[in-house]
Amino acid sequence: MKASKFSDARKAFILKQGNDGVPAAKIFRKVGISQATYFNWKKKCDGLLPTEMPRLKQLEAQNGKLKKLVAGLSLDKEMPQDVIRRRL
DSSP, rough: OOOOOHHHHHHHHHHHHHHHTOHHHHHHHTTTHHHHHHHHHHHHHOOTTTTTHHHHHHHHHHHHHHHHHHHHHHHHHHHHHHHHHHHH
């Protein structure tokens, strides 16, 4: 995935402008981002301080690793059970 050219502090500042009442269309043009990008940031990071954003990224990465691990273990458990069912 491509790295963002905006720092966490910059994202927080942009989102704060939107919360302060600046029209969203004005923010899009001024900053040079799309409407979808702004609303994705808002959904993901609204209300977070810039110091909390790296922790969020770390937790998301850890969650992804754990999901892969669970999927692998589930598959390892399902395969022997499938063999047993075929024999019976």
